[in-house]
Amino acid sequence: NAGVTQTPKFQVLKTGQSMTLQCAQDMNHEYMSWYRQDPGMGLRLIHYSVGAGITDQGEVPNGYNVSRSTTEDFPLRLLLAAPSQTSVYFCASSQGVTGELFFGEGSRLTVL
Amino acid sequence: AQSVTQLDSQVPVFEEAPVELRCNYSSSVSVYLFWYVQYPNQGLQLLLKYLSGSTLVKGINGFEAEFNKSQTSFHLRKPSVHISDTAEYFCAVSVLRGGSEKLVFGKGTKLTVNP
Numbered sequence: 001n002a003g004v005t006q007t008p009k010f011q012v013l014k015t016g017q018s019m020t021l022q023c024a025q026d027m028n029h030e031y032m033s034w035y036r037q038d039p040g041m042g043l044r045l046i047h048y049s050v051g052a053g054i055t056d057q058g059e060v061p062n063g064y065n066v067s068r069s070t071t072e073d074f075p076l077r078l079l080l081a082a083p084s085q086t087s088v089y090f091c092a093s094s095q096g097v098t099g100e101l102f103f104g105e106g107s108r109l110t111v112l
Numbered sequence: 113a114q115s116v117t118q119l120d121s122q123v124p125v126f127e128e129a130p131v132e133l134r135c136n137y138s139s140s141v142s143v144y145l146f147w148y149v150q151y152p153n154q155g156l157q158l159l160l161k162y163l164s165g166s167t168l169v170k171g172i173n174g175f176e177a178e179f180n181k182s183q184t185s186f187h188l189r190k191p192s193v194h195i196s197d198t199a200e201y202f203c204a205v206s207v208l209r210g211g212s213e214k215l216v217f218g219k220g221t222k223l224t225v226n227p
Contacts, residue, residue, distance in 0.1 A: 041219060042118075042217050042218055045217075056214070104155060
């Protein structure tokens with residue numbers, strides 16, 4: 001009963017490096033999303049997807065890229081890491097936007 | 113424009129006291145409203161949601177919220193809090209933009225329950 005699985009849980013990058021945060025869900029959910037959480041800022045939506053092959057930008061999409069080739073997977077790519085991208089990242093999925101969002105455990109990223 | 117506003121960043125209360133966490137939303141968004149809770153070092157979990165019907169919504173752990181369309185509010189309440197309710201609470205709304213809906217969160221309210 002995995003739910004939403006995010007990897008890695010912790011990552012340290014140097015400025016300019018790139019990396020991919022992986023997210024997989026086994027609940028056959030159509031809606032998937034990525035948020036970043038920063039102190040005092042709440043959760044801000046980065047990108048989201050309403051189904052395989054469909055993605056859209058959220059509130060803070062710059063510097064991030066996503067794709068949705070399957071229903072299960074929704075990876076988040078950091079293209080050129082910057083210190084401003086130091087944050088905790090959460091992947092979430094739901095049956096639809098009105099359904100309960102199920103969250104992964106989070107990925108703590110530090111960019112030096 | 114901010115879709116959802118949580119008016120208090122921190123709320124300290126004593127154990128067994130009542131609490132209200134305030135949330136206001138933009139009238140331009142769809143009226144699908146949610147409250148989520150995040151315990152320390154954990155992900156978020158759903159407390160309750162309003163989609164339609166009765167304006168008083170009951171959730172888990174004794175929490176409830178009232179949808180007030182005229183005041184564009186969705187405040188969260190509990191009549192008597194416990195130490196274990198110490199957590200961060202997030203109000204969220206669905207936003208319809210560009211033909212698709214997405215879920216947007218407020219900045220959160222840290223509830224601290226003191227003995």
